[in-house]
Amino acid sequence: MSEELQSQFDEFEKTGIIRRKLLPWWIKTFCWIFMILSVCGLGTLIGSAFSNNVHLSLYGFETNTAYSGVGIFLIAVMTFKGYAAYLLWFEKANAISIAKIDAIIGVVICIASMFVLPFTTGDGHIPIRLELLLLIPYFIKINKIEYEWDNLEKI
Incomplete structure (x- = not known):
């Protein structure tokens, strides 16, 4: 009984931060920037319903209206970048493939x-x-880091 109880408590003590160590400091920094940027982008959609005073700019595209083709496009790109950053930060299994798609989309844009x-x-x-x-x-x-990321066991 005590062995079973102890093994259940061991689950809480495991840190689980292994994959994140594969990321260099600059990618970790941009993860936070883009997670915050995506929240701000989504907040812009809500805020621009009450005010038209908004300026969005990313990768050379810019607009002063959130509810326009370019505005929705920029907010969607910001949200996708935030999603990719979230997956990397929280060490999700599909993070690398989404991050690659994010990078390719960024280069194309x-x-x-x-x-x-x-x-x-x-x-x-x-x-x-x-x-x-x-x-x-x-x-x-x-x-x-894709091979190592995919083959690391999360503790």
Whole structure:
């Protein structure tokens, strides 16, 4: 009886933070930033119902209206990035695949804002998106730790 009781209490003492140690400090920092950003993005949807004074900007796309095509798109991207960050932070099994999708979507959106957006707005100059300097190493690092992440047993 006491052995069974002790084994049940052992479950509470296990830390379970193994996979998170595979993430470098900068990815951990961005996890928190994007989890907070996604909550703010969703809060913007609620807040903009009462006020039109909102400015959303991500990856070169920006809008002053949350209830527009670009606004909904940006909030959806922010929410997806927050979801990917949540999965990484809480060491979920599918976190790596979602993080890879997040990085690829980010790169595609950055490239679109660099090469498509200037011609649709009539501006003509091609801006360089510095976000690519973090998205590409993010994808590479996530790709490097994928095998170890998937094969680690959670304690």
